[in-house]
Amino acid sequence: DTEVTQTPKHLVMGMTNKKSLKCEQHMGHRAMYWYKQKAKKPPELMFVYSYEKLSINESVPSRFSPECPNSSLLNLHLHALQPEDSALYLCASSPLNEKLFFGSGTQLSVL
Amino acid sequence: GENVEQHPSTLSVQEGDSAVIKCTYSDSASNYFPWYKQELGKRPQLIIDIRSNVGEKKDQRIAVTLNKTAKHFSLHITETQPEDSAVYFCAASQTGANNLFFGTGTRLTVIP
Numbered sequence: 001d002t003e004v005t006q007t008p009k010h011l012v013m014g015m016t017n018k019k020s021l022k023c024e025q026h027m028g029h030r031a032m033y034w035y036k037q038k039a040k041k042p043p044e045l046m047f048v049y050s051y052e053k054l055s056i057n058e059s060v061p062s063r064f065s066p067e068c069p070n071s072s073l074l075n076l077h078l079h080a081l082q083p084e085d086s087a088l089y090l091c092a093s094s095p096l097n098e099k100l101f102f103g104s105g106t107q108l109s110v111l
Numbered sequence: 112g113e114n115v116e117q118h119p120s121t122l123s124v125q126e127g128d129s130a131v132i133k134c135t136y137s138d139s140a141s142n143y144f145p146w147y148k149q150e151l152g153k154r155p156q157l158i159i160d161i162r163s164n165v166g167e168k169k170d171q172r173i174a175v176t177l178n179k180t181a182k183h184f185s186l187h188i189t190e191t192q193p194e195d196s197a198v199y200f201c202a203a204s205q206t207g208a209n210n211l212f213f214g215t216g217t218r219l220t221v222i223p
Binding site for chain 1: 145147153154155156157160198200206207208209210211213214215216
């Protein structure tokens with residue numbers, strides 16, 4: 001398996017909802033990432049997990065809460081989001097300090 | 112922190128011609144420079160990368176050159192094909208994939 005799999009592919013949620021994005025990889029990569037990408041913009045780093053521990057948090061609001069249950073899974077819990085949080089959320093993984101492999105993303109719309 | 116600038120923002124070329132996209136970076140400690148291709152509605156995909164101990168790297172029709180002194184690196188695509196049409200992002204990092212700083216992207220259109 002040489003892919004990073006993300007679910008769901010699309011998500012529409014209200015500002016009071018709680019939802020979770022899921023990411024899975026079985027390439028044995030020990031680093032996993034969440035990126036946010038707005039239309040026509042580059043990906044912006046949100047969080048980095050190394051060996052299942054949070055190593056980078058790029059000053060992301062607390063309404064985004066990451067979780068890494070094991071070396072293959074990465075979740076992003078969403079609560080009380082704002083319309084400006086609508087974006088493509090990309091998960092990625094890499095062998096430590098090596099090439100980044102992106103998932104196909106979750107297109108999130110906050111109403 | 113690192114600042115990566117990318118030019119041009121849009122580029123149109125005739126099929127078969129070459130395309131060149133340029134990036135500059137600000138942090139002399141950066142040592143890893145990947146290029147990603149993102150087709151419309153798809154994930155970014157790594158197409159080539161280079162480390163600071165190498166000046167040039169080639170993979171079929173794609174090449175990357177790095178000038179450490181001037182702090183710039185470029186993507187060269189030869190014999191362009193319509194399927195090369197996409198947005199291309201450069202990036203730079205001191206720590207490999209852990210903390211990439213992306214350029215603003217170049218929308219390449221190859222005209223058949």
